[in-house]
Amino acid sequence: MPPPRPTAAAPADLAIAALSFEDALGELERIVKGLEGGQQKLEDAIACYERGTLLRQHCEAKLKEAEARVQAIVTAADGSVSLRNSLESEAEPAAPAAGRARKAASAEDEIPF
Numbered sequence: 709m710p711p712p713r714p715t716a717a718a719p720a721d722l723a724i725a726a727l728s729f730e731d732a733l734g735e736l737e738r739i740v741k742g743l744e745g746g747q748q749k750l751e752d753a754i755a756c757y758e759r760g761t762l763l764r765q766h767c768e769a770k771l772k773e774a775e776a777r778v779q780a781i782v783t784a785a786d787g788s789v790s791l792r793n794s795l796e797s798e799a800e801p802a803a804p805a806a807g808r809a810r811k812a813a814s815a816e817d818e819i820p821f
Contacts, residue, residue, distance in 0.1 A: 724762050729770040735764040
């Protein structure tokens with residue numbers, strides 16, 4: 709069964725923006741199963757694919773937001789937990805020397821085009 713198509717009163721991007729990550733992922737999974745089944749008419753399959761693309765982008769954005777929130781959590785030496793202030797969270801954290809060396813080595817191995 710194809711997912712409900714958005715109406716003119718509820719544009720796809722606005723309806724998707726209101727979805728939680730879990731709801732968007734669930735709908736995306738249903739779309740993928742429907743497309744894999746191959747039983748949809750061409751126009752319906754295209755509409756589902758377009759909505760699936762929007763859902764994928766929404767899920768990726770939600771994951772990036774969650775990752776930023778997790779990375780902003782700082783544990784102090786005394787074990788207390790707090791959030792990094794906005795200036796610190798915008799700056800890239802210093803990489804350990806070994807990490808920088810690996811990064812530099814991998815950059816040298818890359819071939820620029």
